[in-house]
Amino acid sequence: MRRYGGYQGTLLRINLTSGKIGEEKLTDNLVENYLGGRGIASKILMDELKANIDPLGPENKIIFITGPLTATVIPTTSRLCISAKSPLTRLVGCGFSGGHFGPELKFSGYDGLIVEGRSDRPVYIWINHGKVEIKDATYLWGKDTFETEDLIKKELQDKRIEVACIGQAGENKVRFASVVHHKHFLVGRRGMGAVMGSKNLKAVAVKGKGGINVASSPEKIWQVYDEVLEIMNKNPVVALFHDHGTAASVGLVNQLGFMPTRNFQSGVFEKISSVDEKAYFSLSFKPFSCWGCPVYCRRILKGKEVTCARPEHQTTFALGSLLDNGDTEEVMRANLLCDQYGLDSISTGGTIAFAMECYQRKIITKEDTKGLDLSWGNSRAINKLIEMIAFREDFGDILADGSYLAAEKIGRNSQKYAMQVKGLEIPGYDPRGAKGIGLNYATAPRGADHNDGWTIAEELYVEGVDRLTMEGKGKLTKEIQDKSKTIDSAIFCMFALDFGYTLEFISTCITTITGMKMSPEKILEIGERISNLERLFALKEGFKGKNDDVLPSRFIQEELPFGASKGEKLDLETMLRDYYRVREWDEEGFPTGKKLRSLGLEEYLNLLKIKDK
Amino acid sequence: MSFLIISVDEKKCIGCRICEIVCSLTKEKKVNPDRSRIKVYSLYPHIDLPVVCRQCSDAPCEKACQDEAISRNQNNTMVIDSDNCTGCDLCVEACPFGAIFLHPETNIAITCDLCEDEPVCVKYCPTGSLSYTLWEDSLEAKRGSEKALYEKFHLKE
Numbered sequence: 001m002r003r004y005g006g007y008q009g010t011l012l013r014i015n016l017t018s019g020k021i022g023e024e025k026l027t028d029n030l031v032e033n034y035l036g037g038r039g040i041a042s043k044i045l046m047d048e049l050k051a052n053i054d055p056l057g058p059e060n061k062i063i064f065i066t067g068p069l070t071a072t073v074i075p076t077t078s079r080l081c082i083s084a085k086s087p088l089t090r091l092v093g094c095g096f097s098g099g100h101f102g103p104e105l106k107f108s109g110y111d112g113l114i115v116e117g118r119s120d121r122p123v124y125i126w127i128n129h130g131k132v133e134i135k136d137a138t139y140l141w142g143k144d145t146f147e148t149e150d151l152i153k154k155e156l157q158d159k160r161i162e163v164a165c166i167g168q169a170g171e172n173k174v175r176f177a178s179v180v181h182h183k184h185f186l187v188g189r190r191g192m193g194a195v196m197g198s199k200n201l202k203a204v205a206v207k208g209k210g211g212i213n214v215a216s217s218p219e220k221i222w223q224v225y226d227e228v229l230e231i232m233n234k235n236p237v238v239a240l241f242h243d244h245g246t247a248a249s250v251g252l253v254n255q256l257g258f259m260p261t262r263n264f265q266s267g268v269f270e271k272i273s274s275v276d277e278k279a280y281f282s283l284s285f286k287p288f289s290c291w292g293c294p295v296y297c298r299r300i301l302k303g304k305e306v307t308c309a310r311p312e313h314q315t316t317f318a319l320g321s322l323l324d325n326g327d328t329e330e331v332m333r334a335n336l337l338c339d340q341y342g343l344d345s346i347s348t349g350g351t352i353a354f355a356m357e358c359y360q361r362k363i364i365t366k367e368d369t370k371g372l373d374l375s376w377g378n379s380r381a382i383n384k385l386i387e388m389i390a391f392r393e394d395f396g397d398i399l400a401d402g403s404y405l406a407a408e409k410i411g412r413n414s415q416k417y418a419m420q421v422k423g424l425e426i427p428g429y430d431p432r433g434a435k436g437i438g439l440n441y442a443t444a445p446r447g448a449d450h451n452d453g454w455t456i457a458e459e460l461y462v463e464g465v466d467r468l469t470m471e472g473k474g475k476l477t478k479e480i481q482d483k484s485k486t487i488d489s490a491i492f493c494m495f496a497l498d499f500g501y502t503l504e505f506i507s508t509c510i511t512t513i514t515g516m517k518m519s520p521e522k523i524l525e526i527g528e529r530i531s532n533l534e535r536l537f538a539l540k541e542g543f544k545g546k547n548d549d550v551l552p553s554r555f556i557q558e559e560l561p562f563g564a565s566k567g568e569k570l571d572l573e574t575m576l577r578d579y580y581r582v583r584e585w586d587e588e589g590f591p592t593g594k595k596l597r598s599l600g601l602e603e604y605l606n607l608l609k610i611k612d613k
Numbered sequence: 614m615s616f617l618i619i620s621v622d623e624k625k626c627i628g629c630r631i632c633e634i635v636c637s638l639t640k641e642k643k644v645n646p647d648r649s650r651i652k653v654y655s656l657y658p659h660i661d662l663p664v665v666c667r668q669c670s671d672a673p674c675e676k677a678c679q680d681e682a683i684s685r686n687q688n689n690t691m692v693i694d695s696d697n698c699t700g701c702d703l704c705v706e707a708c709p710f711g712a713i714f715l716h717p718e719t720n721i722a723i724t725c726d727l728c729e730d731e732p733v734c735v736k737y738c739p740t741g742s743l744s745y746t747l748w749e750d751s752l753e754a755k756r757g758s759e760k761a762l763y764e765k766f767h768l769k770e
Contacts, residue, residue: 073634073644100630100655107647159654182655209717211637211645218642229737286659287740289629294739296627300659307659 001026005215006068006513007036008111012132014125016199017058017117021132026111032516033600035523036067036111039489039530041083042092044114046533046604051540055087055191056173056198058118064105064164064204065112067491068514071103071212071291073225075232076493076501078103078291080164080181081112086190087198088175088347088402089423089447090541092534095178095192096451098290098493099185104162107208115201124152124165124203129210137202141171144340145180152205165203166193167342169390173197174400176347176425180339184288184298184309188344190424190446215515224512228501229294235500238295242287244277245297246313251276252460253313254321256467257563258433260426261321262360262376263353264419264554267430268563271326279328280310295499303329308336311345314450317428318349323356324376334382341390347402350425352385354403355395357417364410370394419552421448422543431555433565434459436473439575440481442549443589445534451494453481470571474578482527489530529599532591536604545589549576616689618668619651619725619732620751625742628653628661632734632743639733640723648716650725651734651743663743665734666691666712666725667753674724677707682722688730695721 001009013022026040034040041063053059062084069077080102086093105112109130122137140148145167152163162181169177170193177193178186187193196202214221232238240248251272253259258267273279283303289296299310311319311331319325319334338345358364359374366373372381372395388396398406403418403425419426424447431438436455444452455476459467465476483503487496490510501509503520510518539545555570580587584595593605633649641648651665668691675683675691682697683704700720704713713724725732727745735743748754 071644073638103646107645159656160652209645209647211641211643211648213643218638221638286624287627288659288661289627291630292634293629294631296629296739 001028001031004031004068004514004516005213006072007031008106008109008210008212010110011065012110012113012127014113014115014132014134015117016115016119016123016134016201019134021134031068031514033526033529035486035489035510035526036070037065037079037081037489037491038083038094038485039526040112041065041081041094042530042534042537045083045085045092046537046540049085052542053085055085055090055093056194058116058199060085060195060198062115062192062195062199062201063112064115066102066106067489069490069492069509071106072214072513073221073292074509074513075228075293076290076295076496076499077491078293079491079493080105080187081488081491082164082179082187082192084192084195086192086423086446087173087194088191091422091446091543092537093190093192093195094446094488095187095189096488096491096494097181097185097187098293099182100291101162101164101181101185101206102491103291104206104208106212107210108206109208109210113204115199118198119200122200122202124201124205126156127204127206129208140202142168144168145342146183146340148203149181149183152203156205158207161205161207163203163205165342166196167340167390169341169343170194170197171202172390172392172400174343174389174392175402175405176344176351178338178342178344180342184339185290186339186344189346189449191344193342214513216512220512224509228505228509231500231505232294237495237498238500241295241297241495241499243281245299245310247277247280247310247316249313249456249460250316251278253429253433255564256433256460257560257565258430259321260317260428260430262324263322263357263417264426264430264552265357266562267433267560267565269321269326272321274326274328275311275316275320275331283328284310290493293493301332303332305329306332306336308332309339311335314428315345315349318346319382322349322353322428323382325379325382326377327379330379330382334379334386337383337386341386343386343390346427347425348386348389350419351389351399351403351406352382354406354414354418355385355399358410358414361417363412363414363417368395368410416553419554421551422548424448426552429456430560430565431551432560432568432570434467435470435570435575436467436476436480438551438555438570438572439473439477439579442551442572442576443477443579444481445531445538452484453477454484454494455480457498468565468568470575473575474582477579478582482524482531484527485530486523486527489526525599529601532596532599532601533604535591536601536607539590539607546576546580546587549589616668616748617727617730617745618748618751618753619665619727619735620744620746620753621663621665622742622744622752623660623662625740626653626661626663627740627742628655629739631737631739632663635733635737639728648723650723652711664710664712667710668748673707673709674704674713677703679703688727690727691724692726693722693724695719698722
């Protein structure tokens with residue numbers, strides 16, 4: 001690679017079957033067209049994975065990768081991307097976390113690592129500033145994520161290493177198992193922890209001693225840094241995040257009537273005051289932060305019995321309102337269990353909510369649940385079920401495959417209560433109350449993921465954007481989806497735009513660090529290229545364009561029954577037409593050859609033939 | 614004699630490492646926390662502890678040095694004479710806090726020099742966990758024994 005700033009220029013490749021450890025260089029083509037992080041990871045998966053492989057087989061690959069801005073002085077760029085083919089969705093499975101692992105990986109001399117194959121015994125990978133070892137993890141197998149991190153730090157006798165590991169859920173290949181590091185930072189969604197478990201890979205530990213070379217002089221870097229800090233210090237969202245983090249929106253979303261409650265049967269949670277931002281704030285013990293971030297949006301809470309990281313908006317929804325669980329302490333307890341076992345809270349809650357609605361409708365009974373009373377809000381049953389899922393015990397074994405596969409197995413018309421898209425459980429905004437996010441759930445290349453196109457920022461906070469209208473949402477959704485891909489590749493925090501970064505400023509940051517000439521148009525083109533590439537990945541896996549861009553029928557047929565979004569439902573058909581037109585895809589939701597050529601993706605033109613089969 | 618120190622209120626530290634970032638950017642011209650003169654230890658449960666030279670009045674590093682490489686300037690700031698330093702590591706072993714270490718390239722002892730009276734870490738600390746304070750006004754002075762606080766966490770093990 002021409003020496004662009006920000007990159008270390010090298011990827012590690014480790015094969016756990018053979019034990020081979022190699023290095024390879026990042027190429028100009030990769031960084032100029034895909035930037036880093038998500039873009040590069042998706043490109044590698046697209047080109048190296050054969051179609052229809054088993055995501056939990058040795059032929060899947062798991063990639064830990066950073067971006068050119070990771071570990072530089074630019075705030076909110078401490079991000080780590082982990083990607084593989086997802087065992088939950090069969091799509092690109094990338095997930096992100098802030099924290100400290102990404103920068104440490106970069107300081108160790110690598111932009112990322114690709115792990116292939118499968119070890120025949122439990123192992124962990126130890127990257128000690130350029131020296132790489134595959135170490136025995138037999139003694140760690142069966143330990144939770146907190147214990148694992150402590151034990152590895154003890155074994156390696158260093159308190160300043162970073163450990164990304166799986167808990168029991170990942171070992172047991174729960175399809176929504178997460179990867180956890182620094183105890184409270186999770187790459188949560190789509191089962192990256194299960195992919196690690198399937199490879200017998202318990203953890204990756206990393207220690208770096210190197211620095212990051214950038215394309216600009218220290219004076220220029222200080223100037224940009226001071227500019228960013230000035231922008232952020234004036235930004236009201238930053239101030240809000242200091243106090244409440246993402247939980248800041250819990251009260252508002254409920255007030256607007258689209259806080260998913262009892263598996264999306266309502267948009268108003270009656271017991272919200274026990275689990276909103278104010279309730280959490282009263283238990284605040286200590287703020288904590290991602291690496292290099294002055295926003296410090298996270299907090300440790302101390303309850304009567306439970307000490308844990310403050311539940312995010314999504315956890316509050318998934319383990320709270322969605323399950324009718326209105327007790328602060330119990331939501332915290334469930335959250336802590338998910339962190340320790342290594343489970344994604346959204347899919348855990350979504351899958352349990354599916355089971356609870358089946359129980360409500362007598363599709364399943366105590367006979368199916370081994371005596372567990374799955375009445376709404378039964379926190380004891382919720383906690384027990386989380387454990388049963390993590391260990392794949394009894395009924396937990398069925399739920400551990402996610403709501404889509406669980407419904408297939410249970411049958412009896414339960415499928416319509418699995419609130420998922422492409423296998424991924426739906427996050428904490430009822431799409432009937434914010435139409436753009438519904439269109440995003442249906443079309444996002446990773447399944448129903450709010451971060452693929454967080455239209456909520458505009459639908460709630462920008463004047464002139466009406467959350468309830470469907471008009472114009474095609475353009476809005478497409479643009480936000482493309483922006484997110486760029487942000488996920490640089491890698492910025494997904495809230496960077498909300499903290500006052502503009503597209504202009506983001507391109508300035510990338511230019512300053514890398515030396516690549518970037519403009520807002522150029523970085524949006526990179527985003528659009530990645531969106532289309534990930535769409536092609538889905539086609540390669542057999543997804544059928546429009547036929548698979550669906551939402552659960554509840555959102556189309558049933559109106560929200562109460563509150564400020566009462567009477568709302570969604571006309572997906574019309575929105576999709578609008579969206580495909582803006583995307584310059586055909587009516588069936590397939591990218592056109594013209595579009596692919598304009599993005600430099602002509603090598604994948606043959607995939608479009610899938611349509612005719 | 615009155616002198617200034619970087620005073621640490623570890624209860625306000627959020628573990629963001631901005632001090633390490635701006636220190637290394639200032640002293641090493643690139644972001645490299647391993648070479649930062651201030652280092653933060655995140656110790657579970659829920660403690661983030663910045664470690665930086667305390668400018669001890671009875672400094673173990675100064676006493677341990679056999680090459681007259683460690684002394685104080687007129688502001689009482691610890692100063693390392695790179696011409697005299699042999700990289701013998703005795704000061705590193707002597708410091709109870711782990712606040713002095715050898716530069717991996719030059720092999721010369723480095724420690725916080727208070728940035729010529731304007732510590733950049735203090736300027737950029739987002740929570741006020743670090744402050745540039747007269748010793749007698751510092752938390753450390755009020756606490757009496759700062760050593761006890763740091764030893765409690767076994768940082769040097």
